[in-house]
Amino acid sequence: MKSAFIILSGGPSKYNPKDPDRHDQSWDNFVTPPLLRSSGAELHDPATEDVHWLVYEPAYKDRWDSDTTHQKSAPTQHQHTVDIKTKRKRLNYIDLLKARAKDRGWKYEGLSLAQGFWDYINKLKSTKVSRVWFYGHARNDLWLSLDHDSSNEAVSPASSAIVTVIDIKKVAPSSFVPQKAATHPHKFFGCNTKAFAEKWASAFSVFAEGSDGKVGFEKIHDNSGKVVLSSGAEWYQYSKAVAPRLLHSKVGDQVN
Incomplete structure (x- = not known):
């Protein structure tokens, strides 16, 4: 029986041209890399x-x-929607993503709450999860979206859109292919995912990778979908049995 490779894609915020850190200029940062x-x-x-x-x-x-x-306020972002409707012949972003999944033979599942992630793993039952990859915003916990405050600063989304470290206990280690039989590590492609990856590796006895610091999605089209380390960031691999391994530490390093 084949195992399940789960890719969890968080989403962007509404584009805010006044965001000082220029988050989410493109709507597709967290869906284009796996594609x-x-x-x-x-x-x-x-x-x-x-x-x-x-x-x-x-x-x-x-x-x-x-x-x-x-x-008028976001002409580049607006043009993306025009292109999707006129060139791609799709209704909206979600319609396009469903078509991309179908083209690749992937099983697509739309989530409306963070809880849906845990529910999905639990309902697989007889199917083992070989690995989980996450793409999205993060700060220790995994954020499935991003909000802005009255000063246009990026802030965490509602709790219903956060996959938290403490909720890792909601699934059993038996849901996963054990570390000794796995051929690929779990990976959390987002800023500040170190704590989540470390807890994930310990709870499920698997290899898991995450970042200490920020990663960039700006060059995904040039790097075949790979994110890069920002200044001061480091990329670690965790395991319950051995000490953390530093895999990448130079700014601009592509995270495979």
């Missing part, structure tokens, strides 16, 4: 794994509504 990596043979072996793509849909619905209605 690009699937164009080669490096993502997974279809003979042993099925890809289950879990996408936090509320963020993409809100972003679509925002991008379609702010032509």
Whole structure:
């Protein structure tokens, strides 16, 4: 029986041109990387794994509504929606993502709450999870979206859109392919995912990787979907049995 390779894609905020850190200039940062990596043979072996793509849909619905209605304040973002409707012949961002998943033979699942991530793993039952990859915002916990405060600073989303470290206990270690039999590590592609990866590795006896510091998605189209380390960031691999391994530490390093 094939195992389940789960890709969890968080979503962008509504584009805010006054955001001092310029978050989420593009709507697709957290969905394009796995799509690009699937164009080669490096993502997974279809003979042993099925890809289950879990996408936090509320963020993409809100972003679509925002991008379609702010032509003057966000012309580049607005043009993305025009291209999707006229060139891609798709209704919206989510419609496009579903089509991309279908093209690749992936199992698509839209999430409306962070709890849906844990529920999805638990309902697999007889199917073991070989690995989980996450793409999105994070700060110790995994954020499935991003908000802005009255000063236009980026802040955490509502609690219903946060996959928390303390909730890792909601699934059992038996849900996963054990470390000794696994061929790929779990990876959390986001800023400040170190704490989550460390707890994940310990709880489920698997290899897990995450960042201490910020990672960048700006060059994903040039790097075949790979994120890069920002200044001062480090990328670690964790295991319950051995000490953490530092895998990347130079600014601009591509995280494979």
